[in-house]
Amino acid sequence: MSNGTIAIAEKSFYEVSTNKHSGILSWLLTTDHKRIGIMYLVTIAFFFLVGATIGLFMRLELLTPGRTIMGAQTYNTLFTLHGVIMIFLFIIPGLPAIFGNFFLPIQIGARDVAFPRLNLLSYYIYVIGAILVLVSLFIPGGPIDTGWTFYIPYSIRTGTNVSMAIFAAFVLGFSSILTGINFVTTVHRLRAPGMTWFKMPLFVWATYATAWIQIIATPVIGITILLVIIERVFGVGIFDPALGGDPILYQHMFWIYSHPAVYIMILPAMGVVSEIITTFSRRTIFGYVPIAMSSLAIAFVGYLVWAHHMFVSGMSDTATWIFSLLTFIVALPSGVKIFNWVATMYKGSIDPQVPFLWVMNFIFLFSIGGLSGLVLGSLATDVHVTDTYFVVAHFHYVMFGGTGTIFFGAMHYWFPKMFGRMYNKKFATISVITFFIGFNMLYFPKFIMGYMGMPRRYYDYLPKFAPLQEVSTIGSWILVGTIFFITGYLLYALRNGPKASGNPWGGVTLEWHIPSPPPTENFEEIPTITHEPYDFSQLKEMEYDK
């Protein structure tokens, strides 16, 4: 059987339990990768909305100089929580755990991941980590106020619940490692006959590269967190200079994980971009092998640039110029991707549907994020803007404008496949536009304020920043309003949206060959792959909504 004609089972995975239970237990104890993906979606989306709401309150505080709605200590707590929730509970697990779980096995023609039970365990470890974060807010000592980077020596000396909050990050790390191991094994062992390495969809390549970073980098943060806890509890001098420790060593170890983690966040998003651009350009990807290899190159070189977060920390001059140079090198594979995406669109039959518009959003915002990164990667200019709003603007453009935007792009692209319903496309198009306006109003003024010297993490500011702070806060209303609007119409579409066909967009990767929503175990018979991943000549023999 070729991938044009795949036999299909009748019932969707929503209707068939994979265990002996029915109802809620059939979900909570499921080993089906699609159900686990949906459970991740619900949990992660919840924390994303919590993180966004906290961000909204932070911006409200900054609407006027001085105290507006909260004191300095509350503000310190909120920006820490916003960071911890958004980084550890939303953006790191986001794309791999939701869309990787749901689509990676389908895209390589497998019935499930290699270790389905381990997959469920990863989910519960994630939930335990999330609960620990929540518990740390309410026990005596008070919520953590160190910022999401937990820098020494403050994190050793503050009386807030640092140990429990960072232990939560330690637990969440295990979820990430186990997911990584699962995906690497799945890609190596469970590809369908004919699915050679270079016939894998680019989302699979990206998720595979990400999985490697999850496995190799995450243990470093694990051991770092344990060392901080040991130092806090037993007073062993590891990082605190007052006890004979080295605070810069902490920063090295923290960023040895946390910089590759940036690539854990962005690589799957780049994979989704490759999928969406090909589908809506009706054209095979330009430079398949360079894109696949650039994912691996980003994954590897991404390990070697961590100390660019530490140029003003008191590192040696030799180290600063070496890390600056390596930082510029990592821009190359990202450039390869952007070039190939644009070249794919060139002379394609572009159909600017909603997911494609999200990708346009991504390319615009991510390019600003990436290019402002060069200002930070250059030694001289970095000294000027370190720890200012410029950095805050840069990483929100990269992380939210990059991965966050693609989270919505992927949601809109795969929603009909995951739920078998179509959302209101008019509402969706309006959301892309208001998202773009709100996003730029919120974050672009931060570039200007940062350049003017506004430090990050301050709850007060000089009067000269007032107009730009106001613009930024109004932007946050538009952006968060849009996010809740998107949540609303997607939830509405779950029940009331028109039924979606198996292939509403005219995609050709394997998930578009099976019904929406997919049947349990995806394929009645494992397909034999005969086509290249983005061979649109298959569309002639496939049913799709023209």
Add this chain to the structure above:
Amino acid sequence: MEHEKHEHKAHHPGYGIYILVWMGLLALTSITVTVAGIDLGAYTLFVALLIAAIKSGLVINIFMHIKFDEPIFKVFLSLSGFTLFVIFLLTFFDVIYR
């Protein structure tokens, strides 16, 4: 599959080897402790790391079966080891020149 399993098993060492390796590890540990008492100056760290490397080599190859498993595991392991080496190397550019 049956054949593969059989072949797989045939390459595994017996208890004798395991006990020998264990004794070797104990011996190396006692050497580490002894050497710690001698002032080797600049070589202290080098000697300690050398002994640790031999010990981990034994554990990885024999106890973790890497020596007898498919080559792909060796590739994965060396990739992780190489990354760790590079991370050490780059960190030392800070520590040495600070």
